[in-house]
Amino acid sequence: MDFELNDTQKLIQATARELARKVVRPLARDMEASEAVDTAMLRALAEAGLVGVAVQGDLGGADAGAVAYALAIEEVAKACASTAVTLAVTNMVCEVVARFGSPAQRERVCPRLCSGEWRAASFALSEPEAGSDPGSMRTTATRTPAGWVLRGAKQWVTNGAIADVFVVWARTDSSATNVHAKSTKGLSCFLIERAEVNPSEFAVGRHEDKMGLRASSTTALELNECHIPPEAVLGAVGDGFRIAMTALDGGRIGIAAQALGVGERALELGVRYARERSQFGRPIAEFQALQRMIADSRTELDAARLLTLRAAWGKQTQKGVTQESSMAKLFASEAAWRVCNRMLQIHGGYGYTREFDVERLWRDVRVAQIYEGTSEIQRWVIARSF
Numbered sequence: 103m104d105f106e107l108n109d110t111q112k113l114i115q116a117t118a119r120e121l122a123r124k125v126v127r128p129l130a131r132d133m134e135a136s137e138a139v140d141t142a143m144l145r146a147l148a149e150a151g152l153v154g155v156a157v158q159g160d161l162g163g164a165d166a167g168a169v170a171y172a173l174a175i176e177e178v179a180k181a182c183a184s185t186a187v188t189l190a191v192t193n194m195v196c197e198v199v200a201r202f203g204s205p206a207q208r209e210r211v212c213p214r215l216c217s218g219e220w221r222a223a224s225f226a227l228s229e230p231e232a233g234s235d236p237g238s239m240r241t242t243a244t245r246t247p248a249g250w251v252l253r254g255a256k257q258w259v260t261n262g263a264i265a266d267v268f269v270v271w272a273r274t275d276s277s278a279t280n281v282h283a284k285s286t287k288g289l290s291c292f293l294i295e296r297a298e299v300n301p302s303e304f305a306v307g308r309h310e311d312k313m314g315l316r317a318s319s320t321t322a323l324e325l326n327e328c329h330i331p332p333e334a335v336l337g338a339v340g341d342g343f344r345i346a347m348t349a350l351d352g353g354r355i356g357i358a359a360q361a362l363g364v365g366e367r368a369l370e371l372g373v374r375y376a377r378e379r380s381q382f383g384r385p386i387a388e389f390q391a392l393q394r395m396i397a398d399s400r401t402e403l404d405a406a407r408l409l410t411l412r413a414a415w416g417k418q419t420q421k422g423v424t425q426e427s428s429m430a431k432l433f434a435s436e437a438a439w440r441v442c443n444r445m446l447q448i449h450g451g452y453g454y455t456r457e458f459d460v461e462r463l464w465r466d467v468r469v470a471q472i473y474e475g476t477s478e479i480q481r482w483v484i485a486r487s488f
């Protein structure tokens with residue numbers, strides 16, 4: 103077994119680490135306070151090759167594979183979890199288009215995302231009444247002589263306020279009686295450029311007031327008789343559910359890496375604080391109770407890294423990804439949450455204030471157990487994969 107990274111992976115990791123430390127981290131507090139992602143910073147990340155990390159070079163990607171992608175997201179998440187999810191969703195959409203798009207879609211969308219010309223992309227699957235169960239989706243797409251008309255509402259759209267391009271799922275089976283039936287059949291996928299649609303038909307709705315990831319845009323999306331051309335279909339009509347699940351297999355690796363990065367940063371801050379803070383005449387790092395927290399955290403994060411890199415390797419070598427990415431996301435998100443909780447405890451009362459970053463990490467990491475499939479859904483996927 104070879105645990106060494108290759109030169110390309112090391113280069114992507116080093117590039118992401120350097121940018122995260124020098125460019126992203128100094129902005130993280132201000133972005134959280136202003137609840138806005140810095141779009142110039144996003145462009146710098148794209149220009150450094152961190153969008154389309156696993157997308158082929160002829161489409162503008164870095165062609166570095168899923169392992170390099172996971173390493174990049176981890177590094178960015180150490181600096182800012184909001185930026186990491188912004189980047190992760192844009193990468194996921196870029197990969198979906200590269201894999202399932204027509205040549206025209208691929209050539210239009212991927213280079214623009216990879217170069218940073220387009221700021222971000224969105225993945226609009228969830229709805230107010232359809233979260234864990236996308237088969238209960240109510241948004242419809244109706245074929246017309248001129249193309250398609252979308253009607254419905256999307257919820258929890260990451261990058262909703264800043265994305266230039268959206269992948270939107272809708273029900274295309276013609277039987278109206280099926281609309282409320284729970285069915286994963288008859289879902290289709292559409293590629294929509296914000297600049298190409300009428301803003302009253304494709305309206306970004308409420309901005310969610312979240313406990314964490316406050317610099318990541320999360321919005322609703324209203325599809326009010328939204329007219330799109332026939333060539334907006336992504337992949338085959340009726341193949342939407344398979345496309346979504348394939349995308350989420352890769353997306354979950356990104357979320358595992360994001361959680362890992364947040365957990366690593368929390369551990370770094372917790373260890374530093376434990377060495378600096380003294381009580382009872384000695385550094386609190388000398389107390390066995392805290393050493394146990396640190397040892398458990400180091401061990402769990404290493405286990406999370408192994409699972410995450412195994413899933414990424416399985417994806418890039420096509421040796422198995424569904425169960426592996428669910429295991430990685432499940433374990434990494436729950437482990438990182440435990441680590442952030444312990445490191446906040448190590449900070450004592452100061453950990454409960456905004457003065458110390460561990461409080462932000464604690465809030466930011468919680469959602470990794472929820473989005474791209476909750477922990478309960480990951481356990482279901484894992485159990486069904488036998």
Ligand SMILES: Cc1cc2nc3c(=O)[nH]c(=O)nc-3n(C[C@H](O)[C@H](O)[C@H](O)COP(=O)(O)OP(=O)(O)OC[C@H]3O[C@@H](n4cnc5c(N)ncnc54)[C@H](O)[C@@H]3O)c2cc1C
Nearest residue numbers: 225226227228233234258259260320472473474475476478
């Ligand atoms: C910040 C944020 C960003 C997001 N970004 C996106 C995005 O970009 N695109 C997108 O499409 N979606 C996005 N989501 C949506 C996210 O994927 C959903 O919130 C998630 O899938 C859960 O759906 P739900 O919130 O409707 O919860 P529900 O599905 O209503 O689940 C409620 C509870 O029931 C449990 N549950 C449901 N079904 C089962 C079952 N079969 N077995 C056991 N337990 C079950 C769940 O685990 C959960 O605990 C985002 C969410 C958040 C919070």
